[in-house]
Amino acid sequence: MKASAPSSRSLYPLVCVLALSVAVLFGCGGGEKASSPGTAAEPTTIQVKGSDTMVNVAQAWAEEYKKVDPTADVEVSGGGSGVGIAALEKGTIDIANASREMKPAEIDQTTKNTGKTPKDFIVGYDALAVYVHKDNPLTEISLEDLSKIYIEGSPVTKWSEIGVTIPGVTDDTIVRVSRQSSSGTYEFFREHVLDKHDFKLGSRDMNGSKEVVELVGTTKTAIGYSGMGYVTGEVKMLKVATKKGEPAVAPTVENTLTKAYPLARSLHFYTLGEPEGAVKKYVEWVLSPAGQAVLQDNGYVPVVRDAAPEAAATDAAPAATDTASK
């Protein structure tokens, strides 16, 4: 008896270790099984990733779609258009949100990796608004001045150099607020304002559309760019003129649709090849009047005007095929 007591005690750790390693092994196995996309599992998961500009509306769509189709789980994450497109290239997601168009190289890479050509759906429009603090007397800006503020090699660093006096500020150095380079907004701005030239280094590169507006709202000498849906009471959206002397246009729904606003852009869904099953149904719903109403509620411009539902549905389809054929 005396010998058996210590022996069972010394066995105890061994048993523990064995049990633990067995548990770990099984845990791993289970995890792998769960993470592999269920082909015919009952609740289908649609993975959506990309644009920070679209992340709010994508979330709203996901929540609303849950009511329409309770069996579908739409998982949304942000990170920037570039992050979504990079994930699509690897084939790890179903839909990439992008606030810019995919580049030919990215399309080639996706086709090479996954064997499927990405398909483009325009799901809405957005005006890239230029924000300043609400106390800034500036009300409009030309693309030329905007470029002078942001472009690499430009000597402009102070508001006074472009003729703006900000009340109650001693140091009127322009605080440039920009986006991280994975952002579609960043690339859109570079292409359409800087004519593909580079940004001047030293801007505060925020990780989200909302952060840009927040920083501009707390900084009197700041200027930033972000989607029109992110406007708050602390900031002011500037009217933008294509050239100096031309009339400046405000970023409104009307001006975005007519393309009178120079920084209007389309918001995209990219799918791997022709969407099928749950993804197809989801994309169709997003383009339907119900989906477009959610988009409009979030401050974006729908692909179709909120006309009669029948007309809207028929209008939405050509818009999608039109861009896909590009």
Next chain:
Amino acid sequence: MTAIPASGERVRTRLPGRKPLVILGERALEILIRLSGFSAIFFVLAIFFFVFREAAPVLFDAEFDAKEFLFSTEWYPTSERNVRYGTWALTFGSVAVTALAMVIAVPFGLGAAIYISEFSGKKQKEILKIVIELLAAIPSVVWGFIGLTVMSKLIVDLTGAPVGVNLLNGGIILALMSIPIIVSIGEDALKAVPDSFREAAEALGATKLQMIRRVLLPAARNGLLAAVLLGVGRAVGETMAVLMATGHAVRIPHGPLDSVRTLTANIAAELGEAAAGSPHYRVLFLTGVLLFVITFVVNLTADMAIRGLRRK
């Protein structure tokens, strides 16, 4: 010589009492533990190998300019016209934030270590140690959040800086994060000084402050240096908090109120978008190698300092 066979005899006499399963179990456990010991070495080597392998193609590329990579401030990884990979501003950002953090953390950290080791009572000592360990347990994203919300407002209000997320903010947050390490290791170093040193100093009529300055600090020098260097290692490698608190601007700062970007934050922000295998992706891994080298040097120095302490 005689002691060894004697103990061997003792083991042999006890062995028959054990069941074979028990012996087997102990063997297995020993192997398992040995494996976990070696696994640390294996993982470090594997990580270095992986990071280096991902970076190697760009490193051995004929067009790669090491001088530009290390000393140019122009970081344009996604430029349409002229792609440039200069990390100097990022390295400078990392060094500047760390240096500022240490300027704040070292006096506070060592002061706290001296207080806990030499002045506080037994109960107070226990409470202080627990609270400082709690401080070390706060996740870095929480620190970042504090920097982004509380600290940035404070800095704007107190200094009149246009933007609250800057070098100073990052430095304060990193200081708060490395203080617990400096305190606990510094306190260990002070505790390791034999009491006879203190008694001798007091017997010679030294006041407590004289004793600390002339006897304790020189005696614990290496351990305190190690504490500071481990704090530096923590600060250099920190990512999330600096990403949130420093303002993320690629520039050489002109003062503590300028925004900066660090090597770690840059990797965190850009790796997600860089297509696997692209030059941008490889250069980000190369900045990882650079970071690895920096932290390796810091940790090695700390280790050598500790070794020096042990030899004493």
